[in-house]
Amino acid sequence: MDNQSVILAVANPPGSATRGIVRASGTDACRVLADAMDSSCHGANDVRARRRGVHVVSLLAPSIRALAIVMPGPASATGEDCAEIHTVGNPYVLERIIEAVITRSGGAARRAYPGEFSVRAVMSGRIGIASAERVAASIMAETDADLAAASMLQTGAVEQSTARDADEIATLLALVEAGIDFTDQDDVVAIARPQLLRRVCSVRDGIRARCAVAAGAESAQRAARVVLTGKPNTGKSSLFNALLGQTRTVESAQSGTTRDAIEHACTLPGGTEVIMVDAPGIEDAVHEVDVLMQARAHEAINRADVIIRCSAADDKDPGAMVETHSTTTRQATTIYVRTKCDIVNVSTTTNSHATIATSAHTGAGIPDLRNAIARAVSKHGPRNSHEFMLGVARLALLKEAANALDEVVIIDAPELVAAALRTALDRLGEVAGAIPPDDVLGRLFSSFCIGK
Ligand SMILES: Nc1nc2c(ncn2[C@@H]2O[C@H](COP(=O)(O)OP(=O)(O)OP(=O)(O)O)[C@@H](O)[C@H]2O)c(=O)[nH]1
Ligand SMILES: [Mg+2]
Numbered sequence: 001m002d003n004q005s006v007i008l009a010v011a012n013p014p015g016s017a018t019r020g021i022v023r024a025s026g027t028d029a030c031r032v033l034a035d036a037m038d039s040s041c042h043g044a045n046d047v048r049a050r051r052r053g054v055h056v057v058s059l060l061a062p063s064i065r066a067l068a069i070v071m072p073g074p075a076s077a078t079g080e081d082c083a084e085i086h087t088v089g090n091p092y093v094l095e096r097i098i099e100a101v102i103t104r105s106g107g108a109a110r111r112a113y114p115g116e117f118s119v120r121a122v123m124s125g126r127i128g129i130a131s132a133e134r135v136a137a138s139i140m141a142e143t144d145a146d147l148a149a150a151s152m153l154q155t156g157a158v159e160q161s162t163a164r165d166a167d168e169i170a171t172l173l174a175l176v177e178a179g180i181d182f183t184d185q186d187d188v189v190a191i192a193r194p195q196l197l198r199r200v201c202s203v204r205d206g207i208r209a210r211c212a213v214a215a216g217a218e219s220a221q222r223a224a225r226v227v228l229t230g231k232p233n234t235g236k237s238s239l240f241n242a243l244l245g246q247t248r249t250v251e252s253a254q255s256g257t258t259r260d261a262i263e264h265a266c267t268l269p270g271g272t273e274v275i276m277v278d279a280p281g282i283e284d285a286v287h288e289v290d291v292l293m294q295a296r297a298h299e300a301i302n303r304a305d306v307i308i309r310c311s312a313a314d315d316k317d318p319g320a321m322v323e324t325h326s327t328t329t330r331q332a333t334t335i336y337v338r339t340k341c342d343i344v345n346v347s348t349t350t351n352s353h354a355t356i357a358t359s360a361h362t363g364a365g366i367p368d369l370r371n372a373i374a375r376a377v378s379k380h381g382p383r384n385s386h387e388f389m390l391g392v393a394r395l396a397l398l399k400e401a402a403n404a405l406d407e408v409v410i411i412d413a414p415e416l417v418a419a420a421l422r423t424a425l426d427r428l429g430e431v432a433g434a435i436p437p438d439d440v441l442g443r444l445f446s447s448f449c450i451g452k
Contacts, residue, residue, distance in 0.1 A: 003120065003123065004026070004027070005026060005108065005109060005110050006024055006025065006026030006027075006028050006029045006032045006105065006108055006109040006110075007024065007025050007026055007109070007110065007111070007112035007113075007116050007117070007120075008022060008023070008024050008098050008101060008102065008109055008110070008111055008112060009022070009023055009098075009111060009112040009116075009117070010022060010023075010091070010094045010095070010098070011023040011084065012089060015091065016089055016090060016091065017089030018089050019086055019087070019088070019089050020086070020087055020088060020089035020090060020091070020093065020094045021084050021085070021086055021094075022084065022085040022087075022094055022097050022098055022101075023082070023083075023084050023117065024082065024083050024084070024085075024101070024109070025076075025077075025078045025080050025081070025082045025112075025117055025120055026080055026081065026108075026109070027073075027080060027081060028081075028108050028109075029080065029081040029082060029083050030047050030048060030049075030050045030070060030072070030081050030083050031048060031108075032101060032104075032105045032108055032109045033047055033068065033083050033085065033101060034047045034048035035101075035104045035105065036059060036060055036061070036097070036100050036101040036104050037057045037058060037059055037060065037068070038057075038058040038059070038060055041056070041057055041058045042055075042056075043055035043056045043057035043058075043068060044057050044058070046068075046070070047068045047070055047083065050070060050072045050081060051070060052070055052071065052072055053069075053070060054067055054068070054069050055067070055068045055069075055070065056068075057085075059085070059087075059097060059100070060100065060104075061096060061097075061100040062093055062096050062097070062100075064087060064088070064093070065087075066085050066086060066087035067085070067086040067087070068083060068084070068085055068086075069083065069084045069086065070082075070083050071083065071084075073124075074124065074126075076126075077117065077121060077126065078117055078120040078121045078124060078126060079120065079121060079123075079124025079125065079126040080120060080124065085097060098111065115132075115136070118132045118135055118136075119132075129393055129394060129430070129431075130158075130159070130394070132393070133393055133394065158210070158394060158431065159431065159432050161206070161210065162398070162428050162431045162432045163428075163432040165203050165206065165207060165401075165428050166425055166428035166429055166432050168199065168203050169200075169203060169405075169421055169424050169425045169428060170425055172191065172196060172199055172200065172421055173418060173421040173422060173425060175190060175191040175196070176190065176191065176196065176414055176417050176418045176421060177418055178190060179191065179414055180414045180415060180418060190414075196408075196417075197408070197409060200405050200408045200409065200421075201405075201409065203405060204402050204405035204406065207398050207401055207402045207405075208402050210398065211395060211398050211399060211402070223265070223273050223274055223275050224272075224274045224275070224305035224306060224377040225274070225275045225277055225300075225303055225304050225305050225306070226266075226274045226275065226276050226277065226304070226305065226306040226307075226308065226373055226377070227261075227277040227279055227300045227301055227303075227304035227306070227307050227308065228240055228276070228277065228278050228279060228308045228310060229279050229281075229282060229297065229300075229301055229307060229308065229309060229310065230281060230282065230309060230310030230311055230312075230339075231281050231282060231283060231311070231312075231315070232255040232256050232257075232280070232281025232282075232283055233253070233254075233255040233256075233257075233281065233312075234281065234310045234311060234312045234315070234339055235251075235310065235312060235339035235340050235360055236258065236278055236279070236281065236310050236339075237249045237250060237251045237257065237258050237278050238251045238339070238360035238361070239308075239310060239337070239339055239358060239360050239366075239369075240262070240264075240276060240278035241360065242358075242360040242363065242366050243266060243276060243366065243369065243370060243373075244264055244266050244276060248262065248264050248278075249262045249278050251360075255281070256280070256281065256283075256290075256293070258278055258279065258280045258281070259280055259289070259292075259293050259296075260280070260293075260296055261277050261278070261279045261280070261296045261297070261299070261300040262277065262278045263275050263276070263277050264276050268370055268371075268373055268374040268377065269367075269370055269371055269374050270374050270378075272374055272377055272378070274306075274373065274377055277300050277304070279296065279297040279300040279301065280293040280294070280296055280297045281297070282294070282297055301332075304332045305332055305333070305376075305377065306332060306333050306334075306335060306373055306376045306377060307332045307333070307334045307335070308334075308335050308337055308369075308373070309334055309335070309336050309337065310337050310338075310339050311336075311337075311338060311339070312338070312339050312340045312343075313338045313339065313340045313341045313343055313344040313345075313346045313357070314340065314343055314344050318338070333376040333379060334353075335356065335369070335372050335373065335376060336353050336354065336355040336356070337355065337356050337357075337358055337365075337369060338355050338356070338357050338358065339358055339359070339360065340359060340360075340361075341357040341358060341359045341364060341365065342359040342361050342362045342364065356368050356369050356372060394431050397427045397428075397430050397431045398427070398428075398431060400423075400427045401423075401424040401427035401428050401431075402424075404420045404421070404423040404424035404427065405420070405421075405424050407420040408420045408421060408424075
């Protein structure tokens with residue numbers, strides 16, 4: 001990753017806003033921005049001189065007045081010189097500013113990659129890898145539960161246990177190296193291989209166990225996706241709105257009203273938050289748009305943790321829909337629901353499965369359905385096992401450490417054993433606080449958005 005260029009990005013969310021921000025970071029950030037300003041304006045000289053503070057400037061292209069905020073390094077978010085241009089929140093104007101700055105920079109500036117501002121903050125030691133993971137998790141959060149999980153990413157438990165592992169591996173490495181260096185001296189005894197293997201395997205198994213707990217905690221923390229599905233016009237959207245307690249999606253007597261998967265966070269009894277998804281009705285695709293709708297519906301079903309299969313109370317052949325859905329690839333829990341039960345009374349037990357009778361119009365059965373979803377979601381595991389919450393970067397580092405320790409078990413030559421132990425020690429050291437190498441950072445920061 002190139003650390004020399006000045007990186008630029010729009011730092012506010014996509015779309016129009018009252019104010020817009022172009023963010024720059026890099027050793028030459030102030031000079032590069034000043035070159036895109038009218039130098040007869042005092043503010044441009046303050047920016048060029050890296051003077052901390054807010055300066056009024058005139059941009060050359062487009063020719064508008066703006067505020068420039070200068071935050072010289074190392075006391076800045078990235079540790080480098082940072083500067084921001086605050087102006088009108090028009091995406092077109094912000095893009096023009098970035099283009100103009102890059103063009104005038106003579107190759108010194110470029111657009112930032114996703115997460116690159118945070119990469120630089122980690123590289124310069126301004127934030128630790130755990131904080132960066134927390135930023136990544138916060139960016140991707142869809143619910144309050146996701147945000148809470150993001151905040152748990154920095155409990156320190158992982159660092160402490162990893163520091164203990166690193167300590168043990170450092171001891172073993174010292175013993176192995178002593179064996180290599182002093183084989184001719186009687187009073188230095190290298191560690192016996194069985195003892196070495198026992199201690200290495202103990203550390204490795206501990207690491208793997210923590211990785212497994214972390215993976216479990218991650219999936220437990222992720223809000224479950226609850227997808228409503230069934231034939232067109234079954235009353236899925238009406239049920240979706242009834243479950244949410246607000247009208248979020250269009251209901252209509254016309255078949256095929258819902259054309260896209262619509263998502264909304266929903267809090268269930270007991271406080272569990274889920275992502276409720278209203279999907280297009282399942283039917284044979286005739287027109288081009290039907291193909292797209294069916295693709296959206298199947299995509300939603302395939303990502304579901306809980307599937308609510310809806311069939312209308314007056315549907316003479318509700319089983320047909322059940323067959324259509326048998327291609328689901330994930331292990332989702334299915335809840336069978338009869339809709340529109342205010343029109344016709346239905347039996348809620350069939351030979352194969354229990355069914356919940358509902359009516360979006362009268363509200364009958366909605367509390368039962370909400371309870372059933374909460375029960376189904378709770379099957380996905382405890383949602384508070386976040387002591388060992390890990391982000392993707394630290395998880396990858398720990399896995400690499402465990403893999404290196406696997407090598408110790410299968411190779412015999414002391415030099416190679418020492419090299420593998422050193423690799424494991426480096427990875428563990430990175431988790432316990434040191435700076436991780438570029439490739440691991442790349443894995444983490446590819447999940448960021450530009451400007452973060
Ligand atoms: N009587 C009665 N009518 C309902 C109920 N739920 C939905 N409807 C009616 O059924 C029709 C279809 O409702 P929607 O919720 O749009 O059905 P949908 O399954 O989302 O339909 P598509 O999006 O086209 O697949 C509308 O006219 C609703 O008013 C209900 O509980 N009782
Ligand atoms: Mg609908």
